Amino acid sequence: MTSDPHHNESASRETLPHLRKEIRRLKQDLDILSQQHRTLQQAYDQRIHGMGENGSSDPQKAQALQLAELIIANSPAILFRRLAADDPKQRKMVYVSPNIARFGYRAEDFLSSRIMFRDIVYAEDSERTVKEIESYVRRHIEAYTQVYRIVTKDGDIRWVEDRTSVVDDPLTSRRYHQGIVIDIHRRKEAEEKLRKSEEKYRRIVETAGEGFLLLDQDLKIVDLNSAYARMVGCRRAALIGQSPFQKDTDVYAQFWPGPEESSPQQDLREFEGVIKTCDGRAKPVLFHANTVRSDAGRLIGKMAFVTDLTEHKKALALAAEVQRSLLPDRAPRIPGLEIAGRNQPCEEIGGDYFDYLWQPGAEDGPFSLVVGDITGHGVDSALLMSGARAFLRMRASQPGTLADIVAAMNQHLTGDVYESGRFMTLFYLTIDGQRRSIEWIRAGHDPALVFDPERDRFQELKGPGLALGVDQHYVYQVQSEVALQPGQILLLGTDGIWEACNAQGEMFGKKRFESMVRQNAGAGAADLLDAVFQALDAFSHGVKQADDITLVVVKVLPKKTATRSPGITAGRQLPI
Numbered sequence: 422m423t424s425d426p427h428h429n430e431s432a433s434r435e436t437l438p439h440l441r442k443e444i445r446r447l448k449q450d451l452d453i454l455s456q457q458h459r460t461l462q463q464a465y466d467q468r469i470h471g472m473g474e475n476g477s478s479d480p481q482k483a484q485a486l487q488l489a490e491l492i493i494a495n496s497p498a499i500l501f502r503r504l505a506a507d508d509p510k511q512r513k514m515v516y517v518s519p520n521i522a523r524f525g526y527r528a529e530d531f532l533s534s535r536i537m538f539r540d541i542v543y544a545e546d547s548e549r550t551v552k553e554i555e556s557y558v559r560r561h562i563e564a565y566t567q568v569y570r571i572v573t574k575d576g577d578i579r580w581v582e583d584r585t586s587v588v589d590d591p592l593t594s595r596r597y598h599q600g601i602v603i604d605i606h607r608r609k610e611a612e613e614k615l616r617k618s619e620e621k622y623r624r625i626v627e628t629a630g631e632g633f634l635l636l637d638q639d640l641k642i643v644d645l646n647s648a649y650a651r652m653v654g655c656r657r658a659a660l661i662g663q664s665p666f667q668k669d670t671d672v673y674a675q676f677w678p679g680p681e682e683s684s685p686q687q688d689l690r691e692f693e694g695v696i697k698t699c700d701g702r703a704k705p706v707l708f709h710a711n712t713v714r715s716d717a718g719r720l721i722g723k724m725a726f727v728t729d730l731t732e733h734k735k736a737l738a739l740a741a742e743v744q745r746s747l748l749p750d751r752a753p754r755i756p757g758l759e760i761a762g763r764n765q766p767c768e769e770i771g772g773d774y775f776d777y778l779w780q781p782g783a784e785d786g787p788f789s790l791v792v793g794d795i796t797g798h799g800v801d802s803a804l805l806m807s808g809a810r811a812f813l814r815m816r817a818s819q820p821g822t823l824a825d826i827v828a829a830m831n832q833h834l835t836g837d838v839y840e841s842g843r844f845m846t847l848f849y850l851t852i853d854g855q856r857r858s859i860e861w862i863r864a865g866h867d868p869a870l871v872f873d874p875e876r877d878r879f880q881e882l883k884g885p886g887l888a889l890g891v892d893q894h895y896v897y898q899v900q901s902e903v904a905l906q907p908g909q910i911l912l913l914g915t916d917g918i919w920e921a922c923n924a925q926g927e928m929f930g931k932k933r934f935e936s937m938v939r940q941n942a943g944a945g946a947a948d949l950l951d952a953v954f955q956a957l958d959a960f961s962h963g964v965k966q967a968d969d970i971t972l973v974v975v976k977v978l979p980k981k982t983a984t985r986s987p988g989i990t991a992g993r994q995l996p997i
Contacts, residue, residue: 442716496520501538502599505587509539509551515597523604525574543570543578563587568605580609632706632727635713638720640664652706652729655699665696688712693730705730737769737800744770744803747810752946753777755788757980758852761946762973763954771969772802773915774810778817789817789851790973792913794866796843798969809834809845809889823851827862827889827897835893844890848913850882852905852975860901864889870912870935871905874942879935910942910949911975917968918953921961929960946976 500518504511514531521528530536542550546569557565564586570578585600626633632649636642642660650657653665690710695703710725744766752760762775772795780786793809795802809830816829827849834845846866852859861869865888868881884900905911914934921929934953941952953972 497523497604499523499602500599501602502597503538505596505598510537512537512598514538516599524571524579541571541573543572546570568609579604579606581605629726632729634665634723634725634727636664636723636725638722640666640723643722649727652704652727653696653698659699666694688714696727705734734769740800740803741766741769744807747807748775749777753779753788755779757978758788759946759976759978760974761950763950763971765954765966765970766798766803767917767966767969768799770800770803771798772796772806773917773969773971774806775913775971775973776810776814778814787851787853789849790911790913790975791847791849792866792915792971792973793845793847794915794917794969794971795845802843802969805834805838805843805845808837823849823860823862823899824897827864828895831864831889831895831897832893834890838890839893844888846888850911850913858901858904860899862886862897862899864897865891867914867916870938871902872910872912872935872938872942873906874908874910874939877939879938905977907977907979909977910938910946911977912938912972913975914972915968915970917966917970918957918972920968921957921970922964922967923961924963929957933960946974949976950974 496518497520499521500516501514502516503514506512513534517528517531519528521531524541526536526541531538539547539551550567550569553565553567557563565584567583567585568580569583570580572578582603582605583600584603585598587596588599589596626646629646629648632652633644633646634642634649635644641662641664645657645660647657650660653660688711691708692710693705693707696706698704707728707730708725709728710723713721713724715721748764749762752762754760760777762777764771764773764775766773774791774793774795776791778789778791791813793806795805795809812833813826813830816826821829827847830847838844844865847864848861848866848869849864850859850861850869859882861882861884863869863882863884863886865886868883871880871882872878873880882900882902884898886897887895919929919931919934923929933956937953937956938949941949944952950972954970957970
C-alpha cells in the first residue's frame with residue numbers, strides 16, 4: 422500500500438501559513454523596535470554630549486533625558502555600550518539600560534564588572550559568538566548582527582538578537598561597541614515550529630508512493646520527490662527547471678485554464694493526463710492538482726500529486742476488450758431491415774448496453790432490439806451492465822411475454838442494486854416477422870423515435886414504465902403500434918447523445934439530433950449512424966465526453982430489396 426499524503430499535506434498547508442505570518446509580524450515588530458532605539462540612542466548621546474560641553478544641563482534637556490530613559494526602561498530592547506578592546510576581558514560595559522532586569526539582572530552588576538556580558542551567553546553559543554566577532558574585526562566590519570542564546574538569572578534560556586555597531590566618541594577619544602539586544606525568543610519558537618512543520622511536510626512528500634510536483638507560473642518544475650523521478654526515469658537534478666508537458670495541450674490547459682482563474686474554489690482539480698518519460702514513452706497519470714497562492718491571494722504556481730496509471734490502464738484495456746466482446750460485433754442481416762448500432766463509452770468501459778435478439782433461420786420470427794443505460798459510468802457500471810445482459814439473454818431464451826421478461830429482469834436487478842441507489846433504464850422493442858406491428862416496453866428510458874421521411878414527421882414511442890432496480894413489484898405494460906412502413910427509420914439511443922455538450926456548455930439536444938437524421942434519411946443505416954457520431958464529435962470538439970453514448974438505427978427497406986442472409990456468428994445468436 423502507498424501512503425496517503427493528502428490529509429497530512431492539507432494539515433501542513435493550514436499550519437505553515439499561520440507560522441509564516443507570525444514570524445513576519447515578529448520581524449516587523451523587531452524592525453520597529455530597532456528604529457525606535459536608534460532614535461533614542463541618538464537622542465541620548467546628544468544629551469550626554471551636550472552636558473559634557475556645557476558642564477551642566479538646563480531643565481528642558483534634563484526632562485528630555487529622563488523621558489528617554491523612561492521609554493528605554495519600559496522597552497523590550499536593551500541598550501548597551503562597552504569599550505572596544507582586543508582583549509575580551511577589557512571590554513567593560515560603560516552603559517546598560519535598566520531594562521536588563523527583564524532577564525533578572527541589574528545594570529550595576531555589568532557596570533561594576535561583577536558580571537561580564539559574555540558570562541550570560543549560553544555555553545553552547547559562547548565560542549561561536551566570540552569567533553564571529555573576531556571575524557568581523559578582521560574584515561573591518563563595524564556594524565553586524567548576531568543571534569544567540571543567553572541564560573537568565575532564573576536559569577531560563579532565551580534567544581536574543583544583538584545588533585552592534587562600532588563608534589568613535591570624540592569626547593572621550595575612545596572606541597565603543599554599542600547597540601541593542603532584543604528578546605526574539607517567541608520568533609525563534611515560531612521559526613522552529615515552522616522548520617519542524619516544513620521538515621514533516623518534506624518527509625511526507627518524499628516518502629509518498631505518489632509523485633509530487635511543485636511548479637512555477639511557467640509550469641516549470643521547482644521541486645519534486647523521488648517517486649516522480651522514478652516514475653519518469655530521470656535524476657532529480659535533470660528535471661528541475663523543465664516542464665513535465667508541452668504548452669497548448671489538454672493537460673496544460675487543465676493545469677492553467679487562463680487568467681480568469683482567480684477564485685480559490687477553482688484551484689483544486691483532479692484529471693487524467695499523459696507525461697513523457699525520459700526515454701520518450703508516454704505515461705498515463707492521474708493529477709490531483711492545486712494552485713499555490715501567497716497569503717495575499719496572489720498566484721505563485723501549481724502543485725500536484727501524480728499517480729501512475731499504467732497498470733490501471735492495462736487492466737481497463739483488458740476489461741474494455743471483454744466488454745466489447747459482449748456487445749454485437751456486427752449488425753444482423755434481417756430480411757427487409759437494415760440495422761446498425763454503436764456504443765461509445767466516455768471512459769475505457771461504460772454502463773450503456775445494446776443487443777439484438779432473434780431466431781436465426783425463422784423467416785417469420787420476431788426480431789428484438791434492446792438498449793439499456795446503467796446509472797453512472799466506469800468499472801462499476803460496466804460490471805452491472807454485464808450481469809444485466811447475461812440475465813436478460815438467459816430469460817429471453819425462455820417462454821414468456823415481453824412483460825414477463827422485463828418483470829423478471831427488474832426483480833433480478835432490484836436485488837443487486839436496490840441498496841446502492843443505482844438503477845437501469847431499458848427500452849425493449851420487438852418487431853414481428855411480418856412487420857405488421859411492433860411492441861415495446863419503456864422502463865424509464867428515453868422514448869425511441871420513428872422517422873417517416875415521406876411525411877417528414879418524428880413519432881416518439883412512449884409509454885409508462887419505471888426504471889429497473891427501483892421497485893421489484895412494478896408491473897410493466899406492453900405498448901404496440903401498427904407495422905413500420907418501408908423507408909421509415911427506427912432509432913433507439915441513450916441520453917449521452919442529446920446531453921453531449923460543447924465548450925460553451927450548450928447541449929447537442931434532440932432537435933439537432935433529429936435534424937441530422939432528417940438530412941441523412943436517404944443514406945443507409947450505417948452511414949446515418951456515422952453521420953450522427955461525426956456530428957457529435959464536431960459539436961463537442963475539445964470537450965471530454967461526459968457520458969456513454971449508444972445508438973441503434975433500423976431502416977425499413979422496400980420489399981423488393983428484402984433478402985435473407987445468415988445472422989451473426991453462432992455464439993451471438995439467441996433463440997427467443
